[in-house]
Amino acid sequence: MKSLKSIVITCLGILAIAVLFFGPRAGSDVPPGRIVIDYWEKWTADEEAQMRLIVNEFNESVGKEKNIFVRYVSTSNVNQKALVATAAGVPPDVAGLWDGNLVQFAELDALEPLEEMAAAHGINSSTYKPVYWNACNYNGHLYALISTPAAVALHYNKKAFAESADALRKADLDPTRAPATIQELDAYAKVLERVDGAGHITRSGYLPMEPGWYVTSTHIWFDGDYWNPTTHKFTFTDPKVVASFAWLQSYSKRLGKDAISEFRSGTGNFDSPQNPFLTGTVVMEQQGPWMANYILNLKPSMSGVKQPYADDVFLPLELRQQHCEWAAAPFPSNEPGKTYVSLCNFDTLVIPKGSKHKQEAFEFIAYVNRQEVMERLCRMHSKNSPLAKVSQDFLTHHKNPYIKVFEDLASSPNARALPQSPILPEVGDEMNNVIQRLVLLRDEPEPALRVLQAQLQEKYDKFAEIQRIRREKAAAENKQLVEK
Amino acid sequence: MAISRLERNNLLKGLAFISPWIVGFCVFTLLPISLSLYYSFCNFTLLQGPLYRGTENYQTINADPVFWKSLRVTAYFAIVALPMGMIIALSVAMLLNVKIRGMAIYRTIVYLPSLVPAVASAMLWLWLYNPKLGLINTVLSKLGVTNLPGWVADPDWAMPALVLMSFWGVGNTVIIYLAGLQDVPRELYEAAELDGAGTWAKIRHVTLPFISPVIFFNLIIAIIGSVQSYTTPAIMTPGGGPDRAAYFYTMRLYDQAFVFLKMGEASAMAWVQLFIVLALTGIAFWSSKKWVHYQGK
Numbered sequence: 052m053k054s055l056k057s058i059v060i061t062c063l064g065i066l067a068i069a070v071l072f073f074g075p076r077a078g079s080d081v082p083p084g085r086i087v088i089d090y091w092e093k094w095t096a097d098e099e100a101q102m103r104l105i106v107n108e109f110n111e112s113v114g115k116e117k118n119i120f121v122r123y124v125s126t127s128n129v130n131q132k133a134l135v136a137t138a139a140g141v142p143p144d145v146a147g148l149w150d151g152n153l154v155q156f157a158e159l160d161a162l163e164p165l166e167e168m169a170a171a172h173g174i175n176s177s178t179y180k181p182v183y184w185n186a187c188n189y190n191g192h193l194y195a196l197i198s199t200p201a202a203v204a205l206h207y208n209k210k211a212f213a214e215s216a217d218a219l220r221k222a223d224l225d226p227t228r229a230p231a232t233i234q235e236l237d238a239y240a241k242v243l244e245r246v247d248g249a250g251h252i253t254r255s256g257y258l259p260m261e262p263g264w265y266v267t268s269t270h271i272w273f274d275g276d277y278w279n280p281t282t283h284k285f286t287f288t289d290p291k292v293v294a295s296f297a298w299l300q301s302y303s304k305r306l307g308k309d310a311i312s313e314f315r316s317g318t319g320n321f322d323s324p325q326n327p328f329l330t331g332t333v334v335m336e337q338q339g340p341w342m343a344n345y346i347l348n349l350k351p352s353m354s355g356v357k358q359p360y361a362d363d364v365f366l367p368l369e370l371r372q373q374h375c376e377w378a379a380a381p382f383p384s385n386e387p388g389k390t391y392v393s394l395c396n397f398d399t400l401v402i403p404k405g406s407k408h409k410q411e412a413f414e415f416i417a418y419v420n421r422q423e424v425m426e427r428l429c430r431m432h433s434k435n436s437p438l439a440k441v442s443q444d445f446l447t448h449h450k451n452p453y454i455k456v457f458e459d460l461a462s463s464p465n466a467r468a469l470p471q472s473p474i475l476p477e478v479g480d481e482m483n484n485v486i487q488r489l490v491l492l493r494d495e496p497e498p499a500l501r502v503l504q505a506q507l508q509e510k511y512d513k514f515a516e517i518q519r520i521r522r523e524k525a526a527a528e529n530k531q532l533v534e535k
Numbered sequence: 536m537a538i539s540r541l542e543r544n545n546l547l548k549g550l551a552f553i554s555p556w557i558v559g560f561c562v563f564t565l566l567p568i569s570l571s572l573y574y575s576f577c578n579f580t581l582l583q584g585p586l587y588r589g590t591e592n593y594q595t596i597n598a599d600p601v602f603w604k605s606l607r608v609t610a611y612f613a614i615v616a617l618p619m620g621m622i623i624a625l626s627v628a629m630l631l632n633v634k635i636r637g638m639a640i641y642r643t644i645v646y647l648p649s650l651v652p653a654v655a656s657a658m659l660w661l662w663l664y665n666p667k668l669g670l671i672n673t674v675l676s677k678l679g680v681t682n683l684p685g686w687v688a689d690p691d692w693a694m695p696a697l698v699l700m701s702f703w704g705v706g707n708t709v710i711i712y713l714a715g716l717q718d719v720p721r722e723l724y725e726a727a728e729l730d731g732a733g734t735w736a737k738i739r740h741v742t743l744p745f746i747s748p749v750i751f752f753n754l755i756i757a758i759i760g761s762v763q764s765y766t767t768p769a770i771m772t773p774g775g776g777p778d779r780a781a782y783f784y785t786m787r788l789y790d791q792a793f794v795f796l797k798m799g800e801a802s803a804m805a806w807v808q809l810f811i812v813l814a815l816t817g818i819a820f821w822s823s824k825k826w827v828h829y830q831g832k
Binding site for chain 2: 134155156161312315317474476477484493513517521524
C-alpha cells in the first residue's frame with residue numbers, strides 16, 4: 052500500500068514537472084529576432100483600436116525595416132501603473148501619460164529627456180504648434196511628444212438657438228452665432244434655459260459645472276494666471292483669477308445650488324445617448340474636438356448625416372456645417388480684444404526612465420509624429436493636430452466639420468496649456484474642492500482663494516526644499532565618488 | 536531543553552512544509568510593513584530614494600485639515616454605521632431564527648445582497664440615490680415629501696446615504712449571528728419560561744449572553760472594516776464627494792500615495808490608521824471581560 056502511494060505521488064510529480072516544462076504556452080505574435088517595445092496606453096474602446104491600427108502599421112513598415120516590434124497594451128490608470136513599474140526598474144518603453152502628469156514625473160526624474168533623439172529625427176520647435184511644444188518642454192528638456200491633442204471650445208446647439216430665435220433677438224442677441232464674450236454667454240444662457248414653476252431646471256443654457264471638466268482652467272478665459280513659473284509663486288488672489296471663480300459661483304447664486312445639483316443628477320453619462328448635450332437638455336457646453344465623434348456615434352442625426360455616414364466627410368464642408376444641429380466656436384473671453392482663447396490639452400508619449408530600448412522606443416514616437424500618421428490618428432480620434440503643418444485634406448475631410456475652429460484655437464497666441472507646476476495633481480485637487488465649496492455657496496471666492504494660495508504655496512515650498520536637499524545630497528555623493 | 540533527534544527531524548519537516556507560507560509572509564507582508572514604518576519617517580516618492588526626515592510626515596499630516604476631515608468622516612461612519620449595522624443584523628438574524636414556513640427563502644433573500652460585488656452594489660445604489668430619477672426619491676415624492684434629499688450629490692446627505700447603504704450588506708453578519716443563535720440550547724429558554732421570563736427577558740438574559748462571543752467577533756470585524764472603508768465611497772463619491780463630505784481616511788491615504796506621490800505621508804497615515812484600529816480593538820477586548828461570556832467559563 053505504502054509503495055503504491057509512493058508510485059502515485061512520483062507519477063503526479065513527474066506529470067506536474069512535465070506540464071511545467073513542456074506544457075502549453077501563451078501564443079506570441081512577436082516576429083522572431085525583433086526588439087520588443089512595450090507601449091502602455093490609457094485608451095479603451097474605439098480610441099484604443101484606432102491607435103492599434105497605427106501600431107500595426109508601424110510594426111509592418113518601420114518596425115520591420117528597423118527590427119522593432121511595438122507590443123501595445125491598453126490599461127486603466129496608466130500613470131499609476133507606469134509609476135510603479137518605473138520605480139521597480141521595469142518600466143514600459145513608451146507610456147501614454149496625461150499632460151497633467153508630465154511635469155510631476157519629469158521633476159521626479161522619472162522620464163528620459165528626448166531632445167537629442169528628437170533633433171536626430173528632425174523634430175524641433177518648428178514641428179509643433181507653440182502651445183504644445185512649450186508644454187512638452189520643462190526645465191530646458193523635452194520630456195514628451197504628443198499622441199493626440201485637443202483644444203477646448205464652446206459647443207452649442209444650433210437647433211435650440213433657432214427655436215429661441217425670437218427670444219434671443221428680443222434680448223439683443225444674435226441667434227445665428229455663438230456668444231463672443233462672457234457677458235454675452237450669460238445673456239444667451241438666461242434666454243435659453245428653462246425653469247419650471249417649481250424652480251426645477253428643465254433645460255440649461257449654460258452651466259459651468261456641466262460637464263465641468265475644465266473648471267480649474269476657467270481663469271484662462273479671464274486672462275488670469277494662478278501660477279508664476281518664474282517666481283514659483285501661486286497667484287490665486289490675482290483679481291482676474293478671483294473674477295473667474297466668482298463667475299463660476301454666479302450660476303449657483305442665480306439659479307440656486309439645489310436646482311443645479313438636481314438638474315445635473317438627472318443628466319446621463321457622457322458616453323451614452325443620454326449625454327445632455329445630445330438630448331438637448333444642455334444647449335451650450337465646453338468640450339474638446341472629440342465631441343464630434345460622440346455625436347456621430349450616439350446621435351448621428353444631430354450631425355445631419357445619413358447612415359452610413361463615413362462618406363459624409365467628402366461632402367463640401369459648408370454643406371456639412373449647414374446640416375449640423377450643433378456647432379463649435381471659440382469659448383468666449385472676458386478680456387476685451389482677446390479672441391481665440393483656449394485650453395490646449397494633450398495626450399503624451401514619453402519614455403520612462405530605465406527603458407532598455409530608448410532609441411527604438413523613440414523610433415515609434417517619431418513615427419506617430421509624422422504628419423501623415425498624426426493626421427490619420429487625429430482624424431480617427433476626431434481631434435486637431437499638434438503639428439505646425441496641417442494638410443488641406445485634414446481640414447476639409449475631417450470627421451469634425453468644425454476642425455478648423457480647433458486648429459485656429461491651438462495655433463492662436465492666446466492658446467494656453469496647463470500650468471507647469473510639479474505639484475499640479477494636488478493643485479487640481481485643492482482647486483476642485485474650492486470650486487465645489489463656491490458652487491455650494493459655502494464660501495466666497497476671495498477668502499477661499501487667499502486660503503488656497505497660502506496652503507498650496509506652503510506645499511510647493513516644502514516640495515522645492517526637499518528637491519534642493521536631494522540635489523545637494525546627490526552632488527555631494529558624486530563629489531565623493533570623483534575624489535575616490 | 537534539548538530536543539531529541541526525532542523531534543528535530545519533525546520540526547525541520549514541519550518548517551519545510553510551511554516554508555512557502557513563511558517565505559510569502561516575510562517577503563510580501565512583513566518586509567513591506569517594516570519598510571512602510573521606515574518610509575513613514577522619510578520623504579519618499581517611489582521614483583526617488585527615501586530621504587530621512589524624522590517625524591516630519593507625522594507633523595505634516597497633523598497640520599493637514601484634510602487629514603482631520605477624512606478622520607472625522609471615517610469616525611462618523613464607524614460610530615453610526617457600526618452599531619446600527621450590528622443591531623439590524625442581530626434583529627434580522629433573530630427573525631430568521633423563528634420556525635415558520637419558507638424560512639430558507641427568507642434567509643436566501645437576506646444573504647443574496649452580500650453576494651453582489653461591491654462595485655455592482657455601488658452602481659446600483661447610485662441609481663437608487665439619483666435625486667431626480669432614483670427610485671428612493673420617486674417613492675418619497677409619491678408619499679408627499681417635498682424637500683427631497685440630494686443623497687450622495689448633497690454634502691449634508693452623502694454620509695447618511697453611505698451609512699444607509701452599508702446595511703444592504705449585513706447578510707454575512709446575519710449568517711454568523713444565525714449560527715450563534717442556533718447554538719443556544721432550547722432548554723435554557725424553557726427554563727427561563729418556567730421562571731416567568733417574557734420575550735425581552737429571554738433575549739436579555741439568555742440569547743445575548745449566550746451569543747456574546749459571536750457579537751464580539753462581529754464587533755472586531757466591523758471595527759476593522761469600517762476604519763478601512765474604501766471601495767464603496769470611492770465609487771459613489773469619487774474625490775470625497777461634494778465638499779469632501781465623504782472623503783474617507785483610506786481614500787485620502789490612496790491619493791497621497793498614488794496621486795500626489797507622497798508615499799512617506801501615506802505610510803505615516805497607514806501607521807496612524809493601524810494604531811487607531813489597535814486602540815479600538817484593544818478597548819473592545821478590554822471591555823469584553825465584562826460582557827462576553829464563553830461557554831464553560
